[in-house]
Amino acid sequence: MRKIIAGGILAVLLTAQLGAMTTDQRRDYLSWMLQTLPDNPPWTDWQKSSGELPPDFDALPRQNTLPDPFQMQSGETVRTS
Numbered sequence: 001m002r003k004i005i006a007g008g009i010l011a012v013l014l015t016a017q018l019g020a021m022t023t024d025q026r027r028d029y030l031s032w033m034l035q036t037l038p039d040n041p042p043w044t045d046w047q048k049s050s051g052e053l054p055p056d057f058d059a060l061p062r063q064n065t066l067p068d069p070f071q072m073q074s075g076e077t078v079r080t081s
Contacts, residue, residue, distance in 0.1 A: 019058065026053040 021029070030053055034044070046052075070078040 021056045021058060023053070026056065029054050 030047075033054065072078065
């Protein structure tokens with residue numbers, strides 16, 4: 001279990017580089033994932049059949065704060081009756 005957590009932390013740290021990842025970096029990251037992380041046959045089969053590379057995590061939107069627990073997705077505020 002500790003290896004999985006350490007691998008996840010390492011994966012986050014490796015993707016926290018400044019700037020976007022190049023295609024070569026994404027291929028290297030995929031190679032690292034396949035060699036280092038525990039085997040997951042459904043994911044491995046999907047990856048091999050699709051040829052997809054890991055996403056560029058630096059390009060994904062970030063929300064560093066927790067959402068407001070008293071606001072619904074519609075924008076309405078939770079009120080007592």
